[in-house]
Amino acid sequence: MTAFEEFGMLPELGKAIDEMEWTLPTDVQAEAIPLILGGGDVLMAAETGSGKTGAFCLPILQIVWETLKDIQDGKTSRIIQAVSGECTMSFFDRTEALAVTPDGLRCQSRHFNAWHGCRATKGIHTKGVYYYEATVTDEGLCRVGWSAPGANLDLGTDRLGFGFGGTGKKSNCKQFDDYGEAYGKNDVIGCLLNLNNGDIRFYKNGQDLGLAFKLDQSRRSDCYFPAVVLKNAEISFNFGNTPFKYPPNCEYIAIANAPREYVKNNPVCSVACEGAKQVNNAPQAIIIEPSRELAEQTCNQITLFKKYIDNPKIRELLVAGGINVKDQISQLNAGIDIVVGTPGRIEDLIQGGYLALTHCRFFVLDEADGLLKSGCGDMIERLHRQIPKVTSDGRRLQMVVCSATLHAFEVKKMAEKLMHFPTWVDLKGEDSVPETVHHVVVNVDPQEDKSWETAQKKILTDGVHARDNIDNMSPETLSEAVKVLKGTYCVRAIRAHKMDRAIIFCRTKLDCDNMERFLKSFGEDFSCVCLHSDRKPKERKENLEMFKQSRVKFLICTDVAARGIDISGLPFMINITLPDEKSNYVHRIGRVGRADRMGLAISLVATVPEKVWYHGEWCSSRGRNCWNTNLKDERPKGCCMWYQESQYLADIEDHLNVTIQQIETDMVVPCNEFDGKVVYGQKRKQMSSGYQDHVSQMAPKVRSLKELESQAQVCYLRIHYNVDVM
């Protein structure tokens, strides 16, 4: 049995993992896989290269397969039992930010500004006196009561909903009148509906607050469901399956015991249950990635993992720009289980009706902070709203969110709004750099190093200073000098470390193109390709492939390749310019030092401001043939800005709480704990990481733990029960 199988993975998955020579789960995998298998929402924050992709793909594959198998074997779905079973709060008949616990007896909404509501799965009609209790379990605003199926979920705001709110108001038809008294945390509100005479009354901790509403004759034939609406609050329900805390002093029937002939199922739940059948273009998992390269990589990983899974097979599909839409649509129609894609193409297919969200049970946001920072927040919320919150077989929609830089305000806000009691798998508690990444900075100081004045071979710069007078020591001159020096330093770093494989990050597409031309001018030893969004998808794919297969030495790219791209054993990376978004520093340098291999990341940091292009939304051509060198804050508005790299470096250091080691312009990395002991690109140290080795290393500890435990048990029995156990 492999280590992965030991914590519940299918042997077929275990076999594929074994073939990939993953002998032990990484830390994040060991924590996250059981949580996802257990049905939880997970926020996964772990360093770059720590194996997050496997941590979500493996349990998803397993559950998707189990579901397909159940459908194949014709097993009854659990949700149908739930609908015909006990009264609970509905997973279906609720607004999107209201969470319901799996037992259906507690509701929570963490939305501060809006009300979110829910109705129960069972309603009562015709005659009888019915009662249930709601206990406020946290601070916040709530309103409980009764509503008919057609009523708004914002209880008490239309004629079919009757609510009693924590501020001591009763409400129907948006009319809020004083009633009873205010209530809050720990109070138990009893809700009584008398269908014989139309009375609705409420109780607070057993005290009858009097008649709240009288249903007129025409409304008494409606079916009424327990209902709640919350604003940043939590409340639990007892429909009578356990004894009431304050049973009312009159004849009543607990909702749970209502006679069958007077009970109706909530129609919203029944409609949802009909979705239990398989639908071809409705996958069980949607995985959103920020770039097409990353989407393809994750999809490939799924293909590898599922290699031995059969009967039924799992069908995955890559949905990203640059792939023929017609092909994708026909594959979707033929049947698909897991979709991995980029936001734009996924939403296009949904809007076109080609991709359905009705059966989605896993909603995964990889590189979530990146997705949110690039403006996908609204789209994510739109998709989330459309996904049913409980699947056809009664499992709750699971959301998995991951990144190496998850500690961002946007992520926390989104998690509060969309996720259901999520668990953080957060190994370090803050954004951090893996120990395997040796990252250093080199100052680029054109006042100190004047070689730019006399250099024979210079990189073509971005043209920002083409019309500036640069024969004095003006800021413009120094800025141009920085650009020239950075080209020279890049070549120097390559030579000093005899780099034969490196990824080089530039700030703009133009900088990438110029760097490509410059490096190529040094001949075969500097073979390179570019990866940025102006290159056609086919060229991007080919270039990345060439680099992965070591057919070229250098990959020059913008931040499009900063996140997630996994190139095994990549030893070096160079930042020609620091990213202004500090989280991207962590991602860029994280292209090296992955999977326990050592990597060196060198960042060139200008000591003086550098004037650079910044083509915002106001630039009609978005940079193409734009030569407007006015500053973006100037009038008339231009497309340039002064880039303050020293400030960005300080921000990054502050964010990571480290001082990044500085090296001299000769690029020599001084002797320290890394040097001499490691070869960049190779494993950190020769660790006996075989599973068998691990088991034998752990065996003595497990034995002594076992002994200690049995001694503790014996002691306990002796002390408490005076029993002598041998």
Ligand SMILES: Nc1ncnc2c1ncn2[C@@H]1O[C@H](COP(=O)(O)OP(=O)(O)OP(=O)(O)O)[C@@H](O)[C@H]1O
């Ligand atoms: N259990 C394991 N044993 C050995 N290698 C592993 C294991 N899990 C993952 N890897 C390898 O580690 C590398 C990094 O994994 P992955 O791309 O999932 O990292 P990540 O945490 O998603 O990084 P990033 O934050 O940069 O996206 C991959 O090459 C992968 O094959």
